Amino acid sequence: xxxxxxxxxxxxxxxYVAEIRDVQVQGDRxxxxxxxxxxxxxxAYEMSKELAYSVKQVQTPLGVAQVRTPDxxxxxxxxxxxxxxxxxxxxxxxxxxGNAFVSAYRYYKDKExxxxxxxxxxxxxxxxxxxxxxxxxxMLATGESMELxxxxxxxxxxxxxxxIACVIAxxxxxxxxxxxxxxxxxxxxxxxxxxxxxxxxxxxPGLGDAGxxxxxxxx
Numbered sequence: 001x002x003x004x005x006x007x008x009x010x011x012x013x014x015x016y017v018a019e020i021r022d023v024q025v026q027g028d029r030x031x032x033x034x035x036x037x038x039x040x041x042x043x044a045y046e047m048s049k050e051l052a053y054s055v056k057q058v059q060t061p062l063g064v065a066q067v068r069t070p071d072x073x074x075x076x077x078x079x080x081x082x083x084x085x086x087x088x089x090x091x092x093x094x095x096x097x098g099n100a101f102v103s104a105y106r107y108y109k110d111k112e113x114x115x116x117x118x119x120x121x122x123x124x125x126x127x128x129x130x131x132x133x134x135x136x137x138x139m140l141a142t143g144e145s146m147e148l149x150x151x152x153x154x155x156x157x158x159x160x161x162x163x164i165a166c167v168i169a170x171x172x173x174x175x176x177x178x179x180x181x182x183x184x185x186x187x188x189x190x191x192x193x194x195x196x197x198x199x200x201x202x203x204x205p206g207l208g209d210a211g212x213x214x215x216x217x218x219x
Contacts, residue, residue, distance in 0.1 A: 001177060001182065001187065001188055002184050002187040002188070003174065003178075003187070003188050003190070004046075004189045004190065005190050005192070006042075006043070006046075006190065007190070007192040011042070012042075013039060013042045013043075013191060016036075016038050016042075017039065017168075017191050019031070019035050020036060020039075020167070020207055020213075021205070026208070026213050029214060029215070032213050033085040034085075036086050036138055036167065036210070036214065037085045037086070037089040037092070038089060039086065039089060039167055039191055040085070040087070040089020040090045040092070040093075040136065040165075041089045041093055043090070043136075043165050043189055044089065044090040044092075044093035044094060044165075047163055047165065047189060048094070050163070051070040051071070051072045051074075051132065052070065052071045052072055053069060053071060054069070054071050055067070056068075056069050073130070073131045073132060074094050074096075074097040074098070074131070074132045074134060075097060075100050075128060075131045075134070075159070076090045076091055076094055076097045076098070076099055076100070076134050076136060077099070077100035077125065077134065077135045077149070077153055078100075078101060078102075078135070079103070079104050079145065079146075079149050080103040080104075080122070081211045081214075081215060082139065082209075082210040082214060083136060083137045083138060085214055086136045086137065086138050086165070087099075087136055090136050094134075098125075098126045098131070099125075099126075100124065100126065100128070100133075100153060100156070101124045101125070102120060102122065102123045102124075102125075102149045102152050102153065103122040103123075104120050104121070104145045104152075120148050120149070120152050123152050123156070125153055126156070127156060128154075128156045128157035128158070128159045129157035129158060129159070130157075131160060131161075132159065132160060132163065133153065133159035133161065133163070134164075135149060135165070136165045137149070137165075137166050138166060138167040138168065138210040139166065139167065139168055140166040140168070140169035140170065140173035140174065140177070140188075140190070140203075141170055141173050141197060141201050141202065141203050142170075142172060142173055142176060142197065142201055143172070143173035143174070143175075143176030143180070146164065146173070146177065147176070147177075150162070161185070162181070162185075162186045163186070164177065164186065164187070164189065165188075165189040165190075166188070166189075166190055166191075167190075167191045167210075168192050168193075168194060168203055168206055168207060169188070169190045169193045169194070169203070170193070170194055170195075170196065170197050170203045170206075171193060171194070171195055171196070172196070172197055173203075174188065
């Protein structure tokens with residue numbers, strides 16, 4: 001698997017990442033969601049450079065223009081609920097893309113909250129056969145929910161190409177996906193890669209719970 005870490009390059013994307021991490025800024029849910037959305041827009045633009053292109057003829061009022069546009073049949077997929085702002089950012093760029101959704105939630109098997117499991121409950125997707133599937137999720141912690149989401153989407157057809165995007169990944173999550181996708185035909189795009197997970201499998205330094213920061217707490 002190929003890895004693109006945007007944090008290794010200076011760009012305004014790093015400012016948006018700084019703000020979503022900042023405890024002094026996180027209380028503004030609208031700003032948090034919009035920053036995640038803007039990160040998605042930048043990542044989508046960069047990822048669009050990897051698609052297949054060909055020349056098309058466009059009729060203008062004065063003549064015919066030749067324009068190179070993408071040929072990929074893109075489907076943008078995300079995980080409820082935390083993935084929705086990032087998904088919207090991608091959809092702002094890939095406005096003709098199909099859309100796929102899966103609900104996956106983490107739960108702890110023990111009272112000490114040390115043994116984590118992930119449950120897939122719901123999936124809605126078009127036929128993914130021979131599509132370019134972009135799975136976008138803000139946090140890549142252990143990598144298990146991403147793996148389960150991908151396997152759930154496979155029930156809707158096998159895509160021709162897989163591209164994965166996250167805002168913040170843990171090194172452990174990246175290594176998990178590297179084992180899952182050992183070949184270079186899959187690329188993981190990250191805005192930042194953090195070193196560790198804590199005892200509750202949260203990314204450190206991370207930013208906390210992306211879903212709660214975007215939409216409020218839950219019982």
